[in-house]
Amino acid sequence: MEITDTAALIKQAAYALAAAAPETKNRALEEIARVLREHSADLIRANTGDMARAEREHLAAPLLKRLKFNERKINDLCKSIDALVSLPDPVGRTMEARELDTGLELFKVSCPIGVIGVIFESRPDALVQIACLCLKSGNAVMLKGGSEAARTNKLLAELILAAGSSCGLPENWLSLLETREDVRRMLKLDGYIDLIIPRGSNEFVKYIMDNTSIPVLGHADGICHVYVDEQADLDMAVKIIADSKCQYVAVCNALETLLVHRSRAAEFLPTLQQALEENGVELRGCERTRAVIPVKAAVEADWKTEYLDLILAVKIVDSMDQAIRHINTYGSHHTDAIVTAAKERASRFLRLVDSADVFWNCSTRFSDGYRFGLGAEVGISANKIHARGPVGIEGLLIYKWKLIGSGQVAADYTGDGARDFSHKKLDKECDV
Amino acid sequence: MEITDTAALIKQAAYALAAAAPETKNRALEEIARVLREHSADLIRANTGDMARAEREHLAAPLLKRLKFNERKINDLCKSIDALVSLPDPVGRTMEARELDTGLELFKVSCPIGVIGVIFESRPDALVQIACLCLKSGNAVMLKGGSEAARTNKLLAELILAAGSSCGLPENWLSLLETREDVRRMLKLDGYIDLIIPRGSNEFVKYIMDNTSIPVLGHADGICHVYVDEQADLDMAVKIIADSKCQYVAVCNALETLLVHRSRAAEFLPTLQQALEENGVELRGCERTRAVIPVKAAVEADWKTEYLDLILAVKIVDSMDQAIRHINTYGSHHTDAIVTAAKERASRFLRLVDSADVFWNCSTRFSDGYRFGLGAEVGISANKIHARGPVGIEGLLIYKWKLIGSGQVAADYTGDGARDFSHKKLDKECDV
Secondary structure (H helix, E strand, O other), rough: OOOHHHHHHHHHHHHHOOOOHHHHHHHHHHHHEEEEEEEEOHHHHHHHHHHHHHHHHOOOHHHHHHHHOOHHHHHHHHHHHEEEEOOOOOOEEEEEEEEOOOOEEEEEEEEEEEEHHHHHHOOHHHHHHHHHHHHHHHOEEEEEEOOHHHHHHHHHHHHHHHHHHHHOOOOEEEEEEOOHHHHHOOOOOOEEEEEEEEOOOOHHHHHHHHOOOEEEEEOOOOOEEEEOOOOOHHHHHHHHHHHHHHHHOOOOOOOOEEEHHHHHHHHHHHHHHHHHHOOOEEEEOOOOHHHHHOOOOOEEEEEOOOOOOEEEEEEEOHHHEEEEHHHHHHOOOOEEEEEEOOOHHHHHHHHOOOEEEEEEEEEEEHHHHHHHHOOOOEEEEEOOOOEEEOOOOOHHEEEEEEEEHHHEEEEHHHHOOOOOOOOHHHHHHHHO | HHHHHHHHHHHHHHHHHHOOOOHHHHHHHHHHHHHHHOHHHHHHHHHHHHHHHHHOOOOHHHHHHHHHEEEEEEEEHHHHHHHHOOOOOOOOOOOEEEEEOOEEEEEEEEOOOOEEEEEEOOOOOHHHHHHHHHHHHHOOEEEEOHHHHHHHHHHHHHHHHHHHOOOOOOOOEEEOOHHHHHHHHHOOOOOOOOOEEOOOOHHHHHHHHHOOOOOOOOOOOOOEEEHHHHHHHHHHHHHHHHHHHHHHOOOOOOEEEEEHHHHHHHHHHHHHHHHHEEEEEEEEHHHHHHHHHOEEEOOOOOOOOOOOOEEEEEEEEEOHHHHHHHHHOHHHOOOOEOOHHHHHHHHHHHHHHOOEEEEEEOOOHOOHHHHHOOOOOEEOOOOOOOOOOOHHHHEEEEEEEEEEEEEEEEHHHHOOOOOOOOEOOOOOOOOO
């Protein structure tokens, strides 16, 4: 089938799914978990096929690890599905209620966005997580996984669709794309797809953002900063920087550029250098940094680089405001932290730094949906609208306005003898 | 100055404005109102110049009316500014607060989006309204008004900027573009502008949406429907349809297509025809409609047309589900209404119709920020993310996550002896 036809079917399914009863969605989620457990041997067999091919094609070890689908991952997935089932239904929640006039009541009610396009790499468990988050939030979903996981993904999608159908979900609420060419075409389907969530490398996310007019929820770079203030506790700063840089280097919330107030540089940088070099971190410094510690020179490009590696760029700044300007100019509006003992300085930093996550006296590595307590994470967004930072299931929701009348017309509220709007806050749920 | 340089300055101003104290913003708003009153004679003189040119150039009467800026409009504007001053500050509101662990507290705090690009036509009062909404919400703004209002707009922008400066607002928080070429270039400034709000004709809004990768908040078409259900009160239906179609034809929330359940068509359409023809409405019907009343034939294009005129397309449907499918297929996801006495049918319609505003037993003309009680209206959005339907000042806001620690690092929460996250809801405001 052509992808446009597929998309048209998904769109119709999305309309129906938006109105599905909470019980129907939960029953389908439970059935998905049951079927995954029941077919775990088949899934592991399919995955063994993918793994064998990936090994033959010399896939890098970390990717192989992500590709691997075993009993433990299936169990974890089923547990996370159980957790979703126990969540209150996010659709149909009354967010505002207002009487416009007697018998004319307005409700702002949460609803699904519609059709979500999700493109992800390697991990087959991501397919299940995303499909289930979309289902719980009433969204239809068009998925494209990495080709290295093709067999596992195909079986997962079949099992999920079959489980859904058996519980009365609309057909076609989920569709698995198979080729890169399909992805390219999907990016043009702005009449059918309402939001695209790309999960993968920077280049990949940038490619998506640059090649679609569909809204994209995500982030490309994660160029995170720590600023060590004039009034920083330096022991705390070393600990936070080491964690932000080294705890897991290949992730978007890892530290890439360190800014140090000039008044503390001489005292701080030698200790820091020692701590980081113990962890194998290469430092690259601005001129003034290099006057304090013997490190490689950082060039302009370093301030704009997400190393995702054991490298840290270091710059000495004259003031907190210079640090803030540097972050707003070179950063990626993802996660930036200040280390300071002065609350009013922290407050200024947190207000002026234009990033999704702004932290005071803690590691940038906390920037994560699970750690934030959001439950399942849809992704991390560096967007300035809709959802920002780690995004939970509420990122898959929007709202509609329901106005319940009893024959009112606008003409009654204009001209001579016009009725007035009461605009009275109502304390009730929409029951329509 | 090149527009890119202007945009860079606005971006810097936006960072500062985001952290401006509520009192500073309110003082500036009061000063803007004072200065507008003080300079009302100058403003009216500038506007007289614009009007004279517009008349020489034979601008249409409704546009002339919108262009006109007089004492009354200035007074209305100043009143709306006073209303903005009295609103609580929308920035810095704690939306969520959660303890992650002892001494590690997470706050989701509202903040401005950044730089808003607004393009509007004719009405100089729109410039003031938008500038003041942006200021109250802490956003910098790049504005382009209609060339017909050039003199009035120029003076307004100068007065607003001067008033702001005198109260300590950052310089360059507002900039007025002068040429169409500037607008074309502005659409490419995705590194500086965070959101574009176009207010104007369909073609204009479509042009903007198709020519920028910056998020756009707005709507192009407003193809609104009323569906007269099997169980409709027909007198109510006539009244609602007449109001939806005729109360103001040239607006996006006016009715364009009527859908009638076949079981009521014979009884209903003759009465409706009479009522609408009294109002000068031309009806265009599907084949089945024309078997009941003598009207012009509607062709496929009619279902996709926003007439903005005294024309109504009429289609007979076999079921409510067919009506819903028609609306979701041909509509513009703006405002659609059902007339029915049956609550469960209304409920199904409201859940299944994928539109920003879904109404039961009232006129589509209520779809409006003022009527909804949202206060000032930023625009009406047919987007599926961020903000939908009539959008008030909250459409100019997003949030950031502030995490306040005391030296915590992620490594403490993994591996052997890992600490657990408490993820406890906090009932407190962020004070940083």
